[in-house]
Amino acid sequence: xxxxxxxxxxxxxxxxxxxxxxxxxxxxxxxxxxxxxxxxxxxxxxxxxxxxxxxxxxxxxxxxxxxxxxxxxxxxxxxxxxxxxxxxxxxxxxxxxxxxxxxxxxxxxxxxxxxxxxxxxxxxxxxxxxxxxxxxxxxxxxxxxxxxxxxxxxxxxxxxxxxxxxxxxxxxxxxxxxxxxxxxxxxxxxxxxxxxxxxxxxxxxxxxxxxxxxxxxxxxxxxxxx
Amino acid sequence: xxxxxxxxxxxxxxxxxxxxxxxxxxxxxxxxxxxxxxxxxxxxxxxxxxxxxxxxxxxxxxxxxxxxxxxxxxxxxxxxxxxxxxxxxxxxxxxxxxxxxxxxxxxxxxxxxxxxxxxxxxxxxxxxxxxxxxxxxxxxxxxxx
Numbered sequence: 001x002x003x004x005x006x007x008x009x010x011x012x013x014x015x016x017x018x019x020x021x022x023x024x025x026x027x028x029x030x031x032x033x034x035x036x037x038x039x040x041x042x043x044x045x046x047x048x049x050x051x052x053x054x055x056x057x058x059x060x061x062x063x064x065x066x067x068x069x070x071x072x073x074x075x076x077x078x079x080x081x082x083x084x085x086x087x088x089x090x091x092x093x094x095x096x097x098x099x100x101x102x103x104x105x106x107x108x109x110x111x112x113x114x115x116x117x118x119x120x121x122x123x124x125x126x127x128x129x130x131x132x133x134x135x136x137x138x139x140x141x142x143x144x145x146x147x148x149x150x151x152x153x154x155x156x157x158x159x160x161x162x163x164x165x166x167x168x169x170x171x172x173x174x175x176x177x178x179x180x181x182x183x184x185x186x187x188x189x190x191x192x193x194x195x196x197x198x199x200x201x202x203x204x205x206x207x208x209x210x211x212x213x214x215x216x217x218x219x220x221x222x223x224x225x226x
Numbered sequence: 227x228x229x230x231x232x233x234x235x236x237x238x239x240x241x242x243x244x245x246x247x248x249x250x251x252x253x254x255x256x257x258x259x260x261x262x263x264x265x266x267x268x269x270x271x272x273x274x275x276x277x278x279x280x281x282x283x284x285x286x287x288x289x290x291x292x293x294x295x296x297x298x299x300x301x302x303x304x305x306x307x308x309x310x311x312x313x314x315x316x317x318x319x320x321x322x323x324x325x326x327x328x329x330x331x332x333x334x335x336x337x338x339x340x341x342x343x344x345x346x347x348x349x350x351x352x353x354x355x356x357x358x359x360x361x362x363x364x365x366x367x368x369x370x371x
Contacts, residue, residue: 062290063285063286063287064286064287064289064290066287067284067285067286067287067290071317075321075322079322082322082323083321083322083323085326086322086323086325086326086327087324090313090324090325098294098297098306099298099309100305100309101310102325102329103308103310103312103325104309105325105329106312106325106328106329109329109333109336110332113332113336113339116339116343117339120339120346123347123350126350127346127349127350130350134353
């Protein structure tokens with residue numbers, strides 16, 4: 001759509017020039033906001049279509065016209081739309097959160113990934129205990145307390161309930177020492193509260209190709225702004 | 227006295243100028259200007275990290291950074307400068323996607339870990355004693371999943 005607008009403006013100029021009249025080139029969104037003439041080879045024209053007038057405004061406000069122009073000119077023409085999409089997203093996040101901007105989103109995802117990895121580690125440790133108990137089928141006296149186990153695996157209600165653990169301890173059919181050893185080795189000193197993240201991640205995860213679709217970037221930016 | 231003044235003109239630059247040059251932050255050193263005492267960028271772009279301001283200046287521009295920091299409360303400026311430095315660094319590393327590429331990569335890792343966690347929990351459910359037909363613990367507790 002943006003390419004068509006640029007092509008139409010160039011075509012209109014060419015037709016008018018052929019007819020002897022002065023060429024009328026409709027400026028692109030960026031040049032209109034900058035109140036300057038739009039040259040045929042304007043780098044902004046393909047990247048900032050008329051359907052999104054606020055896009056150039058926020059990019060200009062955060063990065064500046066000169067910086068944006070230089071960034072786009074350093075890229076091949078086929079990569080400029082994707083770069084513009086990412087710049088628009090970062091600028092919208094910067095306006096939404098003046099302190100952290102897009103880096104805050106990265107930090108949030110890093111934290112979620114870390115907690116998810118810890119949860120996976122605990123799950124793997126638990127699975128290994130089941131596999132060991134199935135193989136050995138040994139009955140040993142419990143050695144550790146429920147408190148240590150719940151501290152390692154988090155305070156989730158219902159999932160790692162005290163009733164389940166107490167029942168297994170009473171029966172003595174699972175080596176608590178083995179559980180504690182494996183979990184302690186898995187989580188080390190990270191006595192953290194592990195929370196389920198699936199619901200929140202599912203609500204905030206976008207599609208895989210975020211930066212490859214201008215519509216997705218724009219929707220994400222609009223949703224974040226709203 | 228004139229001799230002493232003349233002699234002072236032929237000696238090395240005055241210690242005051244040398245001292246101000248040594249106190250210049252990375253921003254003022256990069257921009258080749260004098261670093262004043264109330265320079266808004268000096269606390270966050272020390273001279274020991276010249277590459278940091280170079281990235282920020284290349285992407286945002288010194289004036290944009292200074293204006294952004296001036297608009298924020300003092301206690302938030304350090305975090306804002308850190309965030310802008312990170313975004314500029316990611317943009318320099320990946321001129322097309324910048325921090326969006328980092329976000330996309332993190333999403334992929336999260337998705338992979340979710341799948342692995344779901345698979346591990348499925349294995350746990352299989353090995354759980356409650357599912358066994360002859361489990362001696364059947365009925366004693368609720369399923370942990």
